[in-house]
Amino acid sequence: MEVDSFYPTTNGTHLEIIERILLQQALYLGGETRPVTFRSKPQASASEFDAIIDGKSLMLARTVWHDELLDFKGSLYISEPIINLGEYQAGLFVSVNNKKETDNLKLSDLTVVVNPRWRVDWLALSNSPITMISHIGKWEDMLAMVDAHIVDAMMINFSVGEELELNYEGKHFTPIKNVKVVLPDTRHFIVSKTHPEGKKVIAALEKGLKILRHRGVITKALKQSGFINEATSGWQIINQQMIAPKIND
Known part of the structure; x- marks a missing residue:
């Protein structure tokens, strides 16, 4: 309290x-x-x-x-x-060391990992122009796929800080600027x-x-x-x- x-x-x-x-x-x-x-x-x-x-x-x-x-x-x-409804908004986070590559991609060419068992996430991304990569596994494993450049991005709710960056176990991720997803629930x-x-x-x-x-x-x-x-x-x-x-x- x-x-x-x-x-x-x-x-x-x-x-x-x-x-x-x-x-x-x-x-x-x-x-x-x-x-x-x-x-x-x-x-x-x-x-x-x-x-x-x-x-x-x-x-x-x-x-x-x-x-x-x-x-x-x-x-x-x-x-x-x-x-x-409308308050849960998320960014498409990419690895900081892969940012130059992803900055040059069109949304339709962007690969985003998502767990199909997360129904709201799946529904939100399936109604966007990105290319979905299905992966059934832990959140941490999906983030590791982004860090290894196996996929371009992962949808994560926004961080605080001037650059909105996420630091997870010493690895840095940043949202693609000026685009976001609303999870419809x-x-x-x-x-x-x-x-x-x-x-x-x-x-x-x-x-x-x-x-x-x-x-x-x-x-x-x-x-x-x-x-x-x-x-x-x-x-x-x-x-x-x-x-x-x-x-x-």
């Missing part, structure tokens, strides 16, 4: 950190003041999601695309959107309906999220962290046809 500034001290994407802070603040403001215990996993997985449905875990510490929840509404409480917290604490916790969460939204804290957090990035507000949306014409930034 003491966190009221969301400016990060390192370059990179910080969405999951911001979500974890907002989650705890919302629960507290909603009346659920017990300490939150996080059980870390090496990566998001089907088994982790199943644990929420089965009631073995109470909730996830990150938001989930609404599209991923359509088949599980009977088993999950779904919060109000944390990220509204909303993101939500989920709570298990079968967990004995589920009904109580979703009530506290929804109450707290309404307070945070009314106070402007959610929008402030997304902007200060760089997730909603004013530096890219004038950039061209390459899948514009998927969203309402009025959404430009």
Whole structure:
């Protein structure tokens, strides 16, 4: 609750950190003041999601695309959107040491790696002029393909910093300037309906999220962290046809 500034001290994407802070603040403001215990996993997985449905875990510490929840509404409480439609925007990140080559490519010649199991990502890029390269694997493995110049780029939500660059394990990536992609969905917290604490916790969460939204804290957090990035507000949306014409930034 003491966190009221969301400016990060390192370059990179910080969405999951911001979500974890907002989650705890919302629960507290909603009346659920017990300490939150996080059980870390090496990566998001089907088994982790199943644990929420089965009631073995109470909730996830990150938001989930609404599209991923359509088949599980009977088993999950779904919060109000944390990220509204049009707010999730991403760049096409290339390796800094390959930037000269990619700068000379047309969008239609650009190869972008994407996991077909990430349905919202896949849908967004399939409605753009780029050439999609399918890869089922870890996020880190896909980024390594960009670093090795096996593919030209990868779609990643924007970083903070003057150059919007991403530094991952000493390797540098930068977005192609003046183009971006909007992911056409909303993101939500989920709570298990079968967990004995589920009904109580979703009530506290929804109450707290309404307070945070009314106070402007959610929008402030997304902007200060760089997730909603004013530096890219004038950039061209390459899948514009998927969203309402009025959404430009």
